[in-house]
Amino acid sequence: MGEENKVNKKIKKRKIKYVLYLHHGEPVWVRADQKGLHWDACLCYSCKKFKPNDKDNCPIAQKVYDLNVANDITTPVWECPVFADIELKH
Numbered sequence: 001m002g003e004e005n006k007v008n009k010k011i012k013k014r015k016i017k018y019v020l021y022l023h024h025g026e027p028v029w030v031r032a033d034q035k036g037l038h039w040d041a042c043l044c045y046s047c048k049k050f051k052p053n054d055k056d057n058c059p060i061a062q063k064v065y066d067l068n069v070a071n072d073i074t075t076p077v078w079e080c081p082v083f084a085d086i087e088l089k090h
């Protein structure tokens with residue numbers, strides 16, 4: 001059995017649906033049940049070090065962003081050793 005058939009069999013078994021949609025003008029695949037949820041999952045959106053489009057942006061977040069742009073992927077940060085909760089600012 002080819003590798004593609006093995007993967008397709010696993011997907012069918014898990015009953016996960018995938019959809020193709022345009023993200024920033026590029027067609028990308030995503031799990032149907034997780035489409036648009038990366039904001040909820042990503043620690044960066046709750047971190048005071050996250051400053052998109054700013055020269056003081058977190059260097060880790062910037063690397064992740066650059067990787068995403070270069071490859072048309074979306075990569076939420078699930079875990080981070082230097083996360084700084086935005087609530088700590090007060």
Ligand code: SF4
Nearest residue numbers: 044047050058060080
């Ligand atoms: S410190 Fe971690 S959680 Fe905060 S912006 Fe950087 S990568 Fe994201």
